[in-house]
Amino acid sequence: MVPITTFHYLVVAAALFVLGVIGVLTRRNVVIVLMSIELILNAVNLNLVAFSRMWGNLHGQVFSIFVTVDAAAEAAVGLGILIAFFRNKETINVDEIDLLKW
Amino acid sequence: MPNFIMSYLNSKDAITPGAAGSQFWALVYVFIIFAGVSVAVMAMNWLERKALAHFQIRLGPMRVGPHGLLQPIADAIKLMLKEDIIPAEADQFVFWVAPLIGLLAAFTVYTVIPFGPSQAVSDMNIGILFMLGVSSLGVLGIVVAGWASNSHYPLIGALRSSAQMVSYEVAMGLAVVSAILMTSLNATGTGTLSMIGIVQAQQQQGVWFIFKFFPLGLIAFGIFAIAMIAETNRAPFDMAEAESELTAGYHTEYSGLRWSLFMLAEYAAMIAVSSIAVALWLGGWMRPFPNLLHGPAWDFIFSLFPGLTFFGLAAIAVVGVVRMPAHSFFRIQRIGLAAFAAVLGFIALLLLVIAVAGRSADTSVAARFREGIDYVYWFVFKVAIFMYLFIWYRATWPRYRFDQLMKIGWKVMLPISLVVLIMTAIVGVLVS
């Protein structure tokens, strides 16, 4: 069998990234859009950790810890915004959140 | 004998199967732990009903086997044969998967529990983080179970239960961190996160962490002991699943085998968090009084304890046989209890023989068996004390109202655990 190299991990990360981008661009449900953003951040983390293994130092892993912290903060704030908006307009479809449209 | 079986047994230094890379023995350990936990859960079921009954001056189950010993088996058979009812509007897939998530989270934790210096399935370097993280996955099972039932009592129960578990996880984590800080007070100044390493740190420092930096270790242990009761939704923190409150909370709509999976997950989680407390503060597999009563004579006396415990249990069973009325109605029960007493006595005899045969500290087979049995025995003994304490708390204390519960979790436990952590760090730096 082919030994697993960094390249294999990068391919997986790229696939997850593209799936996340498709989710962000095409879904109407805000919660699922936020979940796709989490998928994107996970793909980035996988990329970082794979490169950390390739170069043999731990900078990638430390950076990925910071990305995880960042994702947690962003999920909390994003879901807070969603709840605050849901109180006003009772919808969670991205298309219908257009109060500022002229 | 094939090499993959014997190579682990013949390894000169005692390491866990995971570290040795031996798949076969890791699987064997996994099966032993699985069987042990299942037996322990059934025994806990029986003990809970009998102990609660005796606390309330009644007898508990007496009919099914002698003194109700076969009651858990009867319960298991009943639950398996019950009709499997799924609510009409419930989400079928999620309803089915919810107990499995809780069960997987509760049982995966057992991979890293240190029953002895090499008696663990695999000693991960991040053992304690792994245990805390995976037990926090069990909360997901509860939330999803409450949602999938599609009815408001389970939903409210699930949200309350998961909010409570998440709140007390913070205090638990901080108490654990202050115990981990104490592992770094060695020559190299490096602590460890692996469970076996934590118990070995207690061995090297010659003191159980509950007694270290008195009273900081004691307060940290107290915080963890209280938080672990809230974490497993047991009394007095069982508002979310008590019958008089929310008609059984998140597992209201589950019947038969699915409900028994929830109960299995709850008891397994109880044993898992108790073993975290034992490994971190109570010295894990170390026998009591390692400093005060040291020397080969005391070692030999303490190594007789496993045999003597089973002997005591056999004696209690014999007393039960003698006191049973000599009526033809009770003939089968008398015979059954006498057989049980005989089995316990036989096990006691076996353990005493091993303890006597392996009494010297050399590396003969008997000595290795004796050491292994001693390690596992003391660990299980301390965990059993915690199990009894769980039942005692349930019998004695009234339950907290939900807002009181959350207030305690955030306003009392979190500040105290923060203060204990900071003071442990300060004292640790001053001492070394």
Next chain:
Amino acid sequence: MNPALNSGLNSAVNAGMAPVATPCFFYVLAGLAVVSGLLVITRRNAVHSALALIVTLLAVTGLYLMLYAPFVAAVQIFVYAGGIMLLFLFVIMLVNIERSSKDRQFNRMWPVGLAAACALLALFVTAFVKGKALFPDRMISLPESSNTQQIAGMLYGEAGRMGEYTFAFEIASLLLLVAILGAVIMTKKKI
């Protein structure tokens, strides 16, 4: 389901070091991650999407363990699977998505979005094909037993000197504080 259990079993014996999982494991975990990712973006029911995302996160945890990053794997389980997904499930329940699962699921502009994603994929493929020569063929084995200590050294610093990421660490905790305050204030009924 839990990949962290698997990497302890089924491993080839490696002299003295931590065992390395076989390539078979990589394909299983990677396939699981990609399939679950696909399920996340295509399910009608948001709870199903959340469960699929949990499976994806656990598969990625397994991949981290294969990359000799046990601390990052533990942080992933703790923060992502145990914290963020719980938050998502709470919000799904609060917002009560039952009605919306009968609506249209995808945007009116979904062909444009799909085309943009395909362009991105083409960009990735080009970058990988052209840049393959730049990646060294080696995979340096990081020491697994001192991973946590080394990460701590980089974050906090050894005795007497600051780590390289100490300042960023403090800023990250400030960021979390701001996020907590923001989430609480935004979801209060009366400010």
